[in-house]
Amino acid sequence: MKPYTTRSLALITAGLLVLAGCGRGPTGAAEKPKDVNTTAKATGTLAVWAMGSEGEALATFAKRFEAANPGIKVTVTPIGWDVAHDKITASIASRTTPDVSMIGSTWMGELAKTGAVDPTPGNLIDKSAFFPSAWDTVQVNGTAWGVPWYVETRVLYYRKDLAAKAGVTPPATWDETKSFVKGLQKAGAGQGMNLNYTTGSWQEILPLIWQQGGSIIGSDGKWTFDTPETVKALAQQQSYFKEGLASTKVDPASFPASFFKGEVGAYYSGPWMIAGMEKDGGPGFAGKFDVAPYPKGSAGGTSFIGGSDLVVFKDSGNRDAAWKFVQWLSTPETQASWFETVKDLPSVQAAWQRPELTADKRVTVFGEQLKDAKTPPPVPTWDQIAKVIDQEVEKVALGKATPQDAAKAIQSQADAVGTGL
Amino acid sequence: MKRLRVAALYAALTIGLVAVAGPFVWTLLGSFKTDAEIRQDPPTLLPLRWITDNYAALFERMDVVTVTLNSVIVAVIVVASNLLFCSLVAYALTKLDFAGGRVVFGLVLLQMMVPAIVLLIPQFVTVASLNLADSYAGIVLPGLVTPLGVFMMRQFMGEIPDELVYAARVDGSGEFRIFFRIVMPLCKPVLATLGLITFMGSWNGFIWPAVVAQRKEMYTLPVALAGLSSRETVHYGLLLAGVIVVITPVLLLFVSLQRYFVQGVATAGLK
Numbered sequence: 001m002k003p004y005t006t007r008s009l010a011l012i013t014a015g016l017l018v019l020a021g022c023g024r025g026p027t028g029a030a031e032k033p034k035d036v037n038t039t040a041k042a043t044g045t046l047a048v049w050a051m052g053s054e055g056e057a058l059a060t061f062a063k064r065f066e067a068a069n070p071g072i073k074v075t076v077t078p079i080g081w082d083v084a085h086d087k088i089t090a091s092i093a094s095r096t097t098p099d100v101s102m103i104g105s106t107w108m109g110e111l112a113k114t115g116a117v118d119p120t121p122g123n124l125i126d127k128s129a130f131f132p133s134a135w136d137t138v139q140v141n142g143t144a145w146g147v148p149w150y151v152e153t154r155v156l157y158y159r160k161d162l163a164a165k166a167g168v169t170p171p172a173t174w175d176e177t178k179s180f181v182k183g184l185q186k187a188g189a190g191q192g193m194n195l196n197y198t199t200g201s202w203q204e205i206l207p208l209i210w211q212q213g214g215s216i217i218g219s220d221g222k223w224t225f226d227t228p229e230t231v232k233a234l235a236q237q238q239s240y241f242k243e244g245l246a247s248t249k250v251d252p253a254s255f256p257a258s259f260f261k262g263e264v265g266a267y268y269s270g271p272w273m274i275a276g277m278e279k280d281g282g283p284g285f286a287g288k289f290d291v292a293p294y295p296k297g298s299a300g301g302t303s304f305i306g307g308s309d310l311v312v313f314k315d316s317g318n319r320d321a322a323w324k325f326v327q328w329l330s331t332p333e334t335q336a337s338w339f340e341t342v343k344d345l346p347s348v349q350a351a352w353q354r355p356e357l358t359a360d361k362r363v364t365v366f367g368e369q370l371k372d373a374k375t376p377p378p379v380p381t382w383d384q385i386a387k388v389i390d391q392e393v394e395k396v397a398l399g400k401a402t403p404q405d406a407a408k409a410i411q412s413q414a415d416a417v418g419t420g421l
Numbered sequence: 422m423k424r425l426r427v428a429a430l431y432a433a434l435t436i437g438l439v440a441v442a443g444p445f446v447w448t449l450l451g452s453f454k455t456d457a458e459i460r461q462d463p464p465t466l467l468p469l470r471w472i473t474d475n476y477a478a479l480f481e482r483m484d485v486v487t488v489t490l491n492s493v494i495v496a497v498i499v500v501a502s503n504l505l506f507c508s509l510v511a512y513a514l515t516k517l518d519f520a521g522g523r524v525v526f527g528l529v530l531l532q533m534m535v536p537a538i539v540l541l542i543p544q545f546v547t548v549a550s551l552n553l554a555d556s557y558a559g560i561v562l563p564g565l566v567t568p569l570g571v572f573m574m575r576q577f578m579g580e581i582p583d584e585l586v587y588a589a590r591v592d593g594s595g596e597f598r599i600f601f602r603i604v605m606p607l608c609k610p611v612l613a614t615l616g617l618i619t620f621m622g623s624w625n626g627f628i629w630p631a632v633v634a635q636r637k638e639m640y641t642l643p644v645a646l647a648g649l650s651s652r653e654t655v656h657y658g659l660l661l662a663g664v665i666v667v668i669t670p671v672l673l674l675f676v677s678l679q680r681y682f683v684q685g686v687a688t689a690g691l692k
Contacts, residue, residue: 047635051648051652052648052650052651052652053651055648056482056648056649075636077635077636077637078637078648079631079648080631080644080646080647080648080650081647081650081651081652082627082631082647082650083627083628083631083632083644083647086541086628086631086632087631087632089542090541090542090545090546090632091545093542093545093546094542094545094546094548094549094550094554095549096549096554096635098635104652152653254462256460257460257461257462258462260460261462270653272651272653272654275654276654279456279457280456280457280460281457282457
């Protein structure tokens, strides 16, 4: 390239960098919510964004809200999970947000920081109606920025037929889990348990830390990964691979087919797997598996809680109607019929007493587990921290790092990333 | 000896064909299987039982006609605009002598070096403030003239002898007449290549149309397809059926333009 061209390129680059400095400044995180006018009749149109199966089903479902609130029209735009985060970020930057949006429960810290989300009005939404752990996903720096819409938590899935053949019952403690898996192996499940040691493995490590009473974030808001509890959690996970109770030698893609074939006897996962097992397992498989609560560690059987939240944006021209829609989605009746529609577990405790939820024994196991479940801190940098944990768990599972080294490595990388608050 | 050679050649070509066509065939066959069968281990090649449920579900859950039409409208505008405007810019850069030509080309090259994802939010803010969000105009705007297209056309036009242009000028022809009557007809192979590349880029484009479209009535095919996946579970059969709907037009276009396409790539590579 000619020197002339190089020089002009450099100039243009410098110009672009200056331009890139512009943008919308963040506001402070602590903020007092304004009340919603509950006496006046809300009217107008509401633009609502929702992802995946929720996005597909909500349009029809919201007709019931329209029928109960004449004058309000709800337009639901289904958006793909792949693009949801980018789309919401772009809409905030350009101030073209919808009125209401569904968001992933770990995004709240980041969104609250943009100053584009409306704090939850206390006069309309009752915090105590929700599972406390679910409410934690919407709370950042003491302010609630939305409501938990639905939840999911992890439990133990196992082959009922193999357990019966081996004469073992679902484990109540960490120690019992190992003899349980050994029993399943004797009954034919050669691979033992399917433990996740790649992407998303943080969701299996965090419960092990919590089950010993450990915590990954201190009261001063600093990460606390280099603790005896984290080391023990990693060591516990590693011991399954070392003792041949779980394998890193098989292709992760062979699961869940390996569970259907009985090569894998147990795994931890969320509520969506019930439908997946019944649908893909083939005829008669529905009776061959069951679920049980997480086995307990020294301090309890805390599981992971995830799900999705609902937020109202400040730029909504129709704030009262938007919050009324969110409130309607949070009533026990709506939550129970929403469960019937898309199988999303209610975040509202009272909904679990309704017949829709009590009919299936397996679903009630999730209801019990939700009483003891925790969310990772909703901080803006959580996705980065999760990736760090995933990498280190993989090294531990493959025997390339000791639990002590991994805990130190997570700590130093997490410190470098910070919480972003 | 010669026979052996031919046999070896055919064997190599067969392996190549299976490697290239295999995934397409598997996708096509998979779209007629149940999810349980797709997940089955060992996998089956031919469906145990041919089902059309996946296509039925696809057409029921997605407004296939509307989103396909959207994809076609967007692709046609983007392709036509790129063919015309990239060629015009390239003509100016190669056949017209004007001050700052090098700077202009430098700008084009610079844009090629900026990853598209970096531009996503600034471009969307621009489009939204022009009130073009949720319109065809908003979806096509950033793709109307692509730096890659300008670059390709410039490389190709640089090979066309200037004498042809001079001769036309001496004969009293205007620049537009030279452009449309002399230069463009000579550019057919590269135009076919550029047309195919921009068509595929637009047809497969995902993030940008997904961010710009605010209602599902404005969605393009890939955007609508992405909405069918849940966060934790994937309906493979449904997705495979969707993939077949998406790639069929591209395959047809490729087959019909193949002759030009191969020629265009060969000539563009000569530089």
